Amino acid sequence: MVEVTITVNGTSYTRKIHPLMRLLDFLRDELKLKGTKEGCGEGECGACTVIMDGRTINSCLVLAASCDGKEIITIEGVGGAELHPIQRAFLEVGAVQCGYCIPGMVLSTKALLDKNLDATEEEIKEAISGNLCRCTGYQKIVEGVKLAQTKMKESRGEACECGRS
Amino acid sequence: MKKRGVGYGAFFYGTGYGNGFPDESRAVIEITSSGRFNLYVGVSDVGSGGISVMQQIAQETLKTDGELINIIWNDTSLVLDTGTAAASRQTYNTGNAVKIACEKMRDRINEVIGEKELKTKEDVNEIYNLFLDKNIETRFEGYFKATTSQVNLETGQGNPYWPYTFGIEKAVVEVDTETGKVDVLEIVAAYDAGKIVNPAQAEGQIIGGASMGIGYAIMEEVIVNKGSIKNRSFSDYIIPTSMDMPKVTTYFVEKNEPTGPYGAKGLGEPAMLPTAPAILNAIYNAVGIRLTEFPATCERVLAAIKEKEQRDQEKRDNI
Ligand code: FES
Numbered sequence: 001m002v003e004v005t006i007t008v009n010g011t012s013y014t015r016k017i018h019p020l021m022r023l024l025d026f027l028r029d030e031l032k033l034k035g036t037k038e039g040c041g042e043g044e045c046g047a048c049t050v051i052m053d054g055r056t057i058n059s060c061l062v063l064a065a066s067c068d069g070k071e072i073i074t075i076e077g078v079g080g081a082e083l084h085p086i087q088r089a090f091l092e093v094g095a096v097q098c099g100y101c102i103p104g105m106v107l108s109t110k111a112l113l114d115k116n117l118d119a120t121e122e123e124i125k126e127a128i129s130g131n132l133c134r135c136t137g138y139q140k141i142v143e144g145v146k147l148a149q150t151k152m153k154e155s156r157g158e159a160c161e162c163g164r165s
Numbered sequence: 166m167k168k169r170g171v172g173y174g175a176f177f178y179g180t181g182y183g184n185g186f187p188d189e190s191r192a193v194i195e196i197t198s199s200g201r202f203n204l205y206v207g208v209s210d211v212g213s214g215g216i217s218v219m220q221q222i223a224q225e226t227l228k229t230d231g232e233l234i235n236i237i238w239n240d241t242s243l244v245l246d247t248g249t250a251a252a253s254r255q256t257y258n259t260g261n262a263v264k265i266a267c268e269k270m271r272d273r274i275n276e277v278i279g280e281k282e283l284k285t286k287e288d289v290n291e292i293y294n295l296f297l298d299k300n301i302e303t304r305f306e307g308y309f310k311a312t313t314s315q316v317n318l319e320t321g322q323g324n325p326y327w328p329y330t331f332g333i334e335k336a337v338v339e340v341d342t343e344t345g346k347v348d349v350l351e352i353v354a355a356y357d358a359g360k361i362v363n364p365a366q367a368e369g370q371i372i373g374g375a376s377m378g379i380g381y382a383i384m385e386e387v388i389v390n391k392g393s394i395k396n397r398s399f400s401d402y403i404i405p406t407s408m409d410m411p412k413v414t415t416y417f418v419e420k421n422e423p424t425g426p427y428g429a430k431g432l433g434e435p436a437m438l439p440t441a442p443a444i445l446n447a448i449y450n451a452v453g454i455r456l457t458e459f460p461a462t463c464e465r466v467l468a469a470i471k472e473k474e475q476r477d478q479e480k481r482d483n484i
C-alpha cells in the first residue's frame with residue numbers, strides 16, 4: 001500500500017491505496033465519483049478523460065500512485081452550483097445522446113477553451129478527436145463547443161465590466 | 166491524384182416487428198393530487214430520445230405543459246408491456262398508445278371544464294378534485310397494435326410492415342488514386358419519417374447514423390478467425406472520430422402518416438441505411454470501381470483501381 005494525496009475538484013484527499021490502482025478506479029471506487037466513465041480501459045476511447053494540472057489525460061492509463069500532489073478536475077468539478085457554460089451549451093444544442101462520452105467531451109472542451117477561447121472549428125475537432133462518440137456523429141458536439149465559446153466570452157465580458165465599475 | 170465523386174443511396178424501411186408478429190404497446194396516464202400527471206410507459210431510452218417523444222405526445226394531447234407530466238418508465242413493477250425499443254417502433258407504436266391513453270383522459274377533462282389548456286399545477290389539481298367529486302376514474306390505459314400480416318409466399322401478397330420510412334442521402338468523396346484512401350467530404354440527408362416530433366433529436370439521430378454509415382463504408386471491419394474476433398479494440402477496429410466526420414445537412418419531408426401519432430413514423434434504424442451505398446456509389450463516380458465488399462479500405466480501393474487500369478489497358482490493346 002502507498003499513501004497518496006491528490007486534489008480532486010478542489011478538495012485534497014489522502015488515501016492508502018494499492019500501488020497498481022488506476023486513477024480511474026481511485027476516482028470511481030475510492031472517491032465514489034462515478035461521472036468519469038470507463039470505455040475501453042486501454043487509452044483509446046477517451047471516456048475516462050479528466051484534467052490533470054490543466055491537461056487532459058486518460059485516467060485509465062495513469063496510476064493513482066503517480067498522481068501524488070497533482071490537481072485533478074473531473075466532470076463533477078466542472079460546474080459549481082450551476083452548470084458550466086459548456087454543459088449548458090451542450091444541452092441547448094442537443095449534443096448529448098446516450099451521454100457515455102459526454103463527461104470526457106466536456107473535459108476535453110474545457111481544457112481547450114481554458115487555453116484558447118478562440119479555437120477554430122478545426123482546432124475544436126482536433127481537441128475532441130481523442131474522445132470517441134458512437135451516437136452523435138460529433139456535429140452537434142462541435143456546435144455545442146462553439147456555443148460554449150460565445151457563452152464564455154459573454155460571461156468574461158460581463159466579468160470585465162463588473163471589474164471596471 | 167485525388168478524384169472527387171458524388172453518389173446517392175435511397176431506401177425504404179419497414180418499421181415495427183412486421184409479418185403479423187404481435188406488435189403491441191401500452192401506456193397509462195394518471196392524474197394525481199400533486200397537480201401533475203403521471204405517464205407510465207415502458208420505453209427504454211439509452212439515448213434514442215424515446216422518453217421525450219412520449220412526453221411531447223402526452224403534452225400535446227392533454228393540452229398541458231411538459232413540466233406537468235411526470236414520466237415513470239422502465240420499472241417493470243410499475244409499467245405495462247410496451248414491447249422493445251427495437252425495430253424503430255417506439256415513436257409510432259408506443260406514441261400511439263400514449264396518445265390513445267391521453268385522449269381518453271382529455272375527453273373526460275373536456276367533459277368537466279371544456280377545451281381549456283392546463284397551464285399550472287393548480288389547473289391540474291382543480292381537474293383532479295372535480296374528477297373525485299364526479300367519481301371519474303383518474304387512470305386511463307392506451308393500447309395500440311400495429312396492423313401487419315404475414316406475406317403469402319406464393320402470391321407475394323400481404324402487408325408485412327407498417328408504416329415505412331423513406332430516405333435518400335448524397336455523399337461527396339475524394340479518392341486518392343495513389344494510396345486508395347477515401348475521404349468523405351459531405352453528406353446531405355433527406356428523410357420522410359412523417360411528422361418530426363423532436364427536430365433536434367431527429368437531426369442528431371441522422372448525423373449519428375451517418376457517422377455509423379461512414380464507419381461501415383470505409384473503416385469498420387470485424388475480422389473473425391475460427392469463431393473468435395481478432396480486432397477487439399479501438400486501435401484495430403476503427404470507428405469515425407470527430408476528424409473523420411464531414412458536414413451532414415439534414416432535411417425532413419414531413420409527410421403526414423395518417424395512422425401515426427400526429428403523423429409520426431420511426432427513424433431509429435433508417436438513419437444509418439443509405440450512407441454506405443451513397444459512399445460506394447460516390448467512389449464509383451470518382452474512380453469507376455464497383456466495390457462489392459465492405460469496408461472500402463485503402464487496400465481494397467487500390468487493388469480495384471489497379472485491376473480497372475489493367476482491364477482498361479487490355480481493352481485498348483485489343484482495339
Ligand atoms: S477508458 Fe480510458 S481511454 Fe477508454
Ligand code: FES
Pocket residue numbers: 095096097098099100101102132133134135136212
Ligand atoms: S452520446 Fe453516446 S457515445 Fe457520445
